[in-house]
Amino acid sequence: MISDDSIMAGGMDLPRTMRENAGMSCTVSPATVSSTEANRPAADLPHLWLPYTQMQTAPFPVEAVRTSGSRITLADGRELVDGVAAWWTACHGYSHPHIQQALIQQASMMPHVMFGGMVHEPARRLAARLAELLPGDLERTFFTDSGSVAMEVAVKMAVQYHINRGTEGRTKMLSFRGGYHGDTLGMMSICDPEEGMHSLFAGVLPKQVLADLPVDDASIARLEALLEKEGHTIAAIVTEPLVQGAGGMLFHSPEVLRRLRELCDRFGLLLILDEIFTGFGRTGTMFACEQANIVPDIVALSKALTGGTMALAATVARKSVFEAFLSTEGGKALMHGPTFMANPLACAVANASLDLFEQEPRLEQVARISDQLRRELEPCRTIPGVKDVRVLGAIGVVELEKIENPDVLRRAFVTHGTWIRPFRNIVYLTPAFTITPEDLSHLTSSIVTVLRDNA
Structure with missing residues (x-):
């Protein structure tokens, strides 16, 4: 409280x-x-x-x-x-005093502990609350410590999802011009070529598939033709919902997200939404995907997750994605584990941030700010x-x-x-x-x- x-x-x-x-x-x-x-x-x-x-x-x-x-x-x-x-x-x-109080209290109890073979209450509580807040059956959270790494995990999940299910050759991501998903080497490859410095790092970055956002009939037709030709090589479509932030604060309508969801379903692809910027109220709803009434297969969260107080990120997957990793074969497990993942201080602060969304009128404040802007x-x-x-x-x-x-x-x-x-x-x-x-x-x-x- x-x-x-x-x-x-x-x-x-x-x-x-x-x-x-x-x-x-x-x-x-x-x-x-x-x-x-x-x-x-x-x-x-x-x-x-x-x-x-x-x-x-x-x-x-x-x-x-x-x-x-x-x-x-x-x-x-x-x-x-x-x-x-x-x-x-x-x-x-x-x-904010409530966040400061949570940080001080957690620091006095347990500032950090490894998250391998061991869990703790701040992480368990935070994951449960995210599952409650997110739409549909987005219910399995993998914690990391930055947005870029959360997206790296999302991409690894998508590729291995298809491998674990026996689908061969789906190793590429389809992303969009104007998009930005982080500065780590893997994420640079799915950013806009200028934003991702593709020329400077030519020969180093993995080859992905780049398209225009399907904002009109012509771009929709081009995207469909591209998927007909290369869809069998693509594991997931990746995009920022409603706003391409670092690409220039470029807005698009919720209808674009609905089209992408339909195309993913038609071609057997996963839909990854990068809500690192848009998540937690920035666009007027708790998550931008709510405005399109769709459920992505994987969503990445960070930035406002802790109210800007500590480094923490989360990659949240639907039940069907998580279940593709369940097996008696150890090699089908998700092999990723940042040293500071699910840091108790960061998780406690994130829980305090969610308290504030529940108990103070944040979305009403966003609406007021929007009108004034x-x-x-x-x-x-x-x-x-x-x-x-x-x-x-x-x-x-x-x-x-x-x-x-x-x-x-x-x-x-x-x-x-x-x-x-x-x-x-x-x-x-x-x-x-x-x-x-x-x-x-x-x-x-x-x-x-x-x-x-x-x-």
Whole structure:
């Protein structure tokens, strides 16, 4: 249960986290960036190697020292409103007291234990709750420690499913342009060729099957023809439901998922849904696949699984998939086992996160955020260079014709007291579901102002 202290809403002497989770606003002052900081390259940072960063040309990173609610406090005292919720994970905001309490309690009992030949209550409880939440008979959970590895496990499950059932030759995945499923080597092969760096790693990546999402009659016909020709070599179709996130926040309708489910059934393929970004309320329902009223054969979950507090992921399979691995032959078992799988701390935190979904109005908050994003990002349509404005759940996207230098925009957003990270040709928001209307307005007004100033 959530303690009274974690939901009380009285008095401005409460910590900011509690005020924000209770819907009480906090002010934020614009930040300034020193010329020294702006002119230093990231390579001047000793010892560390940053992700997705050309260290020689990228600006020196800011340093965070504290988080609370939707705020990040920097080492120099500046405070930023976070518009991306720590890469789409911190759905309850930072440092939620109920999650902190669960972490402290579990750490005092059992911070870690191996998960081979031994189980523990936090994992058993979490797996049972996921089975209850997910649609259909998605009931068997394999825990890992990152979204990319959860997808690796999903692919291994799909290939071995066919092998165990005696179906020869089904070793490839069919995935889609614009898709992203992780940075590990296997997952790069099923990402969009640009996102997955197929040219750079040519000759190393396994050969897969790539197609366009079936969004219209022409693409449906092409996909059907491809499956008629190569379907006997394909183990599963893999996609992100409703939103291709890292591919550019590209939205598609639930009908696309229904078509894919029908094609998988017709051609004897498994359907793998990558709900690492979309799972746990981001699109307006607990899981994006609910909007299509379909059940995938395997689903991968991570990011908001622990409310953005700890690394944890889950690959959840239907009963029929799990049963294909049951045998007196040891070689038919699923041979995978990360050292830190089902870490008790992470499982306890994930259970606390699910408590919050049950006891606080998260999906109603997502609906409110969605309405506010639509209203407040609409003025961007009149800005020169803006190509599209779109919103789905708690995802708001401003697509531009092009962004010449994302770092210029990123620095401008920091100057406005916000943490917004443009990439490709988009500026987007994926805020915490607990963000106050005032803080969300600060984010949206910053986008309008910065884009106008740089048009």
